[in-house]
Each structure stands twice: as C-alpha cells, then as structure tokens.
Amino acid sequence: MEPLIEIKDLSKNYAGFCLNQINITLPKGMIMGLIGENGAGKSTTIKAMLNLIHPDSGEIKLLGKDYQKEEKQIKEEIGVVLDDGFLSEYLTPKDINKAMKNIYTNWDEEQYFTYLEKFQLPKDKISKEYSSGMKMKLKLAVALSHHPKLLILDEPTSGLDPVARNEILDIFQEFIQDEEHGIFVSSHITTDLEHIADYIVFVNQGEIILNKTRDELLEKYGIAKCAKEEFEKIDPKDFIRMKKNRYEYEILVEDKAAFQKKYDVAIMDKPSIEEIMLLYIKGEK
Numbered sequence: 001m002e003p004l005i006e007i008k009d010l011s012k013n014y015a016g017f018c019l020n021q022i023n024i025t026l027p028k029g030m031i032m033g034l035i036g037e038n039g040a041g042k043s044t045t046i047k048a049m050l051n052l053i054h055p056d057s058g059e060i061k062l063l064g065k066d067y068q069k070e071e072k073q074i075k076e077e078i079g080v081v082l083d084d085g086f087l088s089e090y091l092t093p094k095d096i097n098k099a100m101k102n103i104y105t106n107w108d109e110e111q112y113f114t115y116l117e118k119f120q121l122p123k124d125k126i127s128k129e130y131s132s133g134m135k136m137k138l139k140l141a142v143a144l145s146h147h148p149k150l151l152i153l154d155e156p157t158s159g160l161d162p163v164a165r166n167e168i169l170d171i172f173q174e175f176i177q178d179e180e181h182g183i184f185v186s187s188h189i190t191t192d193l194e195h196i197a198d199y200i201v202f203v204n205q206g207e208i209i210l211n212k213t214r215d216e217l218l219e220k221y222g223i224a225k226c227a228k229e230e231f232e233k234i235d236p237k238d239f240i241r242m243k244k245n246r247y248e249y250e251i252l253v254e255d256k257a258a259f260q261k262k263y264d265v266a267i268m269d270k271p272s273i274e275e276i277m278l279l280y281i282k283g284e285k
Contacts, residue, residue, distance in 0.1 A: 010057070081136070133161065133164055225266075
C-alpha cells in the first residue's frame with residue numbers, strides 16, 4: 001500500500017542549523033505527531049514537504065506523487081494549517097469562501113459553512129478581529145473543506161482552550177475513520193498527541209532521534225527512580241538517558257519490564273511523551 005508521506009534522507013543546511021537525513025513514512029489511516037523544541041527542525045520539515053523551501057538533498061513523495069513535479073495535483077488533495085497567516089486578515093469567512101471556490105476544484109461550500117457554524121465563527125467579521133483561537137479554527141475549516149486525503153498541520157491546537165481543543169481532536173479522529181486519510185501534525189501540546197497519534201517522531205537539533213508508535217512509547221518505555229547507590233550498579237547500556245536530581249536519579253529505559261527483571265528498582269513510572277522528550281533533551285547518557 002502506497003504511504004501518504006514518504007521522505008527519504010531529507011537534508012537542508014542553513015547558517016547555524018542543519019536538517020540532517022530525515023526519514024519519515026506515514027501509512028494510510030494513521031496520525032503521526034512531530035515533536036521537538038523550537039528550532040529543532042519541525043517547521044523546516046513541513047515547509048520542505050510543501051515545496052516552500054528547497055532541500056539540499058533527499059526525496060519527498062506525498063500521496064505517492066513527487067512533491068515538485070506534481071505539486072498542483074498534490075495541493076488539491078491536502079489540507080494545510082501553518083502557524084503563520086495564510087490569507088489577508090481583512091477578509092471575512094464569506095470572502096474566503098469566494099476565493100477558495102476559485103482555488104480548489106473540490107471546494108465544498110456547504111461543508112465550509114457547516115464548520116463555521118460548528119466553530120461559532122462570525123461569517124461577516126474580518127478575521128483580524130478574531131481571537132487567536134478563532135483564527136486557528138478558521139484555518140482548520142478551510143483545510144477540511146475541499147475533501148483532502150492528507151492533513152499537514154503545524155500547531156493546530158495552539159491558542160485553543162481545552163474544550164475547543166477536544167472538539168478539534170474529535171474532528172481529527174472523524175477524519176481518520178476513512179482509512180485512505182492521514183494526518184501529519186506538529187505540536188508542542190504532547191498531551192493532545194497522546195490521545196490521537198499512532199506514531200511519534202521526535203526531532204532534535206535537526207535530526208530524528210526517536211520514531212516509534214505511541215503505544216510503544218507509553219507502554220514499553222519507563223522512568224526508573226533510584227538512589228545513587230542503586231544507580232552506580234546499573235550498566236549504562238541498559239538505559240537511554242539519566243538525570244540527577246537533588247535526592248534521586250531519573251533513568252529513561254526503553255524496556256521497563258526487562259529492566260526491572262535485571263535490576264531491583266523500587267520505582268518505575270509510566271512516562272508521558274513530554275517526560276520522554278525532556279529526558280532526551282536534558283538528560284545525560
């Protein structure tokens with residue numbers, strides 16, 4: 001089965017930053033979450049996928065098509081939400097509808113206005129007067145209203161309150177019910193990804209350091225906590241990262257069951273995605 005996203009050895013060099021050998025595959029019917037610090041390479045990866053920047057090397061296919069040679073056809077079939085603006089803030093949702101009808105062959109006016117109602121967005125107010133959360137909802141309404149097969153989203157729940165975020169996550173789950181669809185989403189809100197993502201890709205300083213299923217991360221990984229005397233008996237090969245706190249050591253392990261069989265550690269916590277990310281970044285090997 002042809003994947004929705006296939007990225008091979010993607011690299012891009014800037015002064016002081018290098019996106020290095022990125023490899024990503026998103027199967028149909030799945031949601032992939034991209035996590036990492038600001039400046040880690042998340043937005044650069046998305047912009048390369050959308051042909052907004054030109055990589056130095058590597059291959060990108062979206063929906064089985066070359067992202068440069070078949071760009072127009074691809075963009076008919078993907079919905080995009082970027083963190084920055086996408087249309088003039090002096091347009092109303094009604095104005096946007098008129099514009100989109102001339103851009104997308106499959107633009108669905110009825111669906112668009114249904115989303116506006118669902119998100120409680122005033123149709124005659126210019127988007128400059130919207131709150132940040134309302135602007136994000138408007139972007140999502142546009143992205144979803146031309147029957148895309150793939151959503152590429154950069155911080156789509158940023159600025160939304162918890163109720164609105166849950167509403168958006170429910171829409172993503174509905175979208176993915178069609179197993180021909182997929183979502184690639186960059187987010188700082190890792191708790192959202194814990195609810196919806198099938199895969200987690202963690203990029204740090206321009207490199208992918210972790211690419212796992214969500215279930216593997218949440219169920220198999222563990223954070224052991226122990227005193228200095230216990231820590232000194234642990235083989236460094238048996239943990240990924242460690243962090244020394246005031247009274248204890250925190251140890252990130254890839255297989256908590258195997259670790260507990262080998263070592264007599266009293267505390268083994270189930271980690272969140274955020275805790276795994278922080279230990280990778282702040283911990284030591």
